[in-house]
Amino acid sequence: MKNKAICFLSILFMATFETGFAQTLDVYVSAHPDDWQLFMNPNAYNSVKTEKTNVIFLHTTAGDAGAGTGNNSYYLAREEGSLRAIRFMQNIFYNGNGLGTDMASEKELVNGKTLQKMTYANTETYFLRLPDGNYYGNGYPVHDSTSIKKLVEGNIKSIKAIDGSASYSSLSDLKATIKELIGKASEGKTALNLHIAETDTIANPDDHSDHRFTSILMQQVAKELPVNAIYYYEEYATNKKPYNIFDTGFLVSAGTWAATGSGLGDMGHPSTWDEVHNSWIGRQYYRVEILVKDDE
Numbered sequence: 001m002k003n004k005a006i007c008f009l010s011i012l013f014m015a016t017f018e019t020g021f022a023q024t025l026d027v028y029v030s031a032h033p034d035d036w037q038l039f040m041n042p043n044a045y046n047s048v049k050t051e052k053t054n055v056i057f058l059h060t061t062a063g064d065a066g067a068g069t070g071n072n073s074y075y076l077a078r079e080e081g082s083l084r085a086i087r088f089m090q091n092i093f094y095n096g097n098g099l100g101t102d103m104a105s106e107k108e109l110v111n112g113k114t115l116q117k118m119t120y121a122n123t124e125t126y127f128l129r130l131p132d133g134n135y136y137g138n139g140y141p142v143h144d145s146t147s148i149k150k151l152v153e154g155n156i157k158s159i160k161a162i163d164g165s166a167s168y169s170s171l172s173d174l175k176a177t178i179k180e181l182i183g184k185a186s187e188g189k190t191a192l193n194l195h196i197a198e199t200d201t202i203a204n205p206d207d208h209s210d211h212r213f214t215s216i217l218m219q220q221v222a223k224e225l226p227v228n229a230i231y232y233y234e235e236y237a238t239n240k241k242p243y244n245i246f247d248t249g250f251l252v253s254a255g256t257w258a259a260t261g262s263g264l265g266d267m268g269h270p271s272t273w274d275e276v277h278n279s280w281i282g283r284q285y286y287r288v289e290i291l292v293k294d295d296e
Contacts, residue, residue: 024053024191027182029218031148031197031210032063033075033082033127034272037260038280039235040195042249045256048086048123049093055123056185057086058178060148060214062129062162066140069163072268079127081263081272083118088259089252090121110184111177113166126181129161137209149213171217178221191228194218198232198286207235233286239279250282257281 026047030036036044047055062075083103104119118125133139133147150156151171160167168174186192197215198204222230245253261271
C-alpha cells in the first residue's frame with residue numbers, strides 16, 4: 001500500500017482566504033459561544049455567504065464562568081448570542097431568506113452522545129457544553145474543578161457536560177465524538193477547512209486555557225480527518241494590533257458582535273457591547289497551514 005506524504009505550507013493572511021473548491025465544509029471551533037465572532041470574523045461571514053459551502057460552528061465549553069446551570073442560565077444566554085450572530089450573518093447576505101428566527105433544533109446522537117444541534121440555512125451549530133475551565137485551566141468548584149486543559153494533559157480521566165447531556169469517559173472518547181461529527185458532515189465534500197485558535201504562544205500570548213486546549217484537542221482530531229487547511233487565529237493579543245479589517249468587513253464584524261451582545265441582554269445578562277470587548281472589532285490575524293496530501 002502506498003504511503004501518503006503530507007506537505008505543510010504555512011502562510012500568513014490578514015483577510016479572506018478563498019479555497020476555490022466547489023464543495024467545502026468550513027468548521028469554526030471556539031471554546032466559548034462568543035469567541036469566533038471576535039477573532040474569526042469576517043472569515044466566518046465569508047464562509048457563510050460562499051456558494052456551495054457548508055459551515056459548522058462547534059462550541060466546546062458552556063462558557064458558564066463557574067455558574068453551572070444557575071445564574072439565570074448564563075450559559076444559555078451566551079449560546080443565544082452565538083445563534084443570533086449566525087442568523088445575522090445569514091440574513092444580511094441573503095437579504096431576508098424567510099427563515100426568521102426559525103432555527104431547526106434537534107438532539108443529534110454522535111458516538112453515543114446526545115448533542116444539541118441547531119440548523120439554519122447552510123450552517124450547523126453544536127454546543128458540547130463542557131465545563132468552563134477558568135482562565136488558567138484550574139476549573140471551578142461547581143464542576144469539581146474539571147477542564148479541557150486537565151483532560152488533554154491527562155490530569156483527569158473524564159469530563160461531562162454541565163447540563164448532564166453527555167459524558168466522556170476519556171480524552172479518546174471526546175476526540176472520537178468530534179471526529180465522527182465532523183467526518184459525517186464532510187462526506188461528499190472536496191475540501192474540509194478547520195478554524196481554531198493559534199497555539200504558538202509567541203504569536204498568540206496569554207490566551208485563555210479553554211481557547212488553547214480546545215485548539216490542541218482539535219489539532220489531534222485533525223490528524224484523523226481529511227483536513228485540507230487549518231486556520232490558526234491570534235486572539236486576546238490582537239486588540240493591541242493595528243486595524244486590518246475595513247469597509248464591509250468591519251461593518252459585518254461589528255454587527256455580528258452587536259447581535260451577540262443582544263442575546264445576552266435580552267436574557268437578563270450584561271451585554272458584551274463594551275469598551276473592553278469592542279477593542280477586538282476590526283482586527284483579524286491568522287495564518288493558514290495547507291495540508292497537501294499526495295500519493296507517492
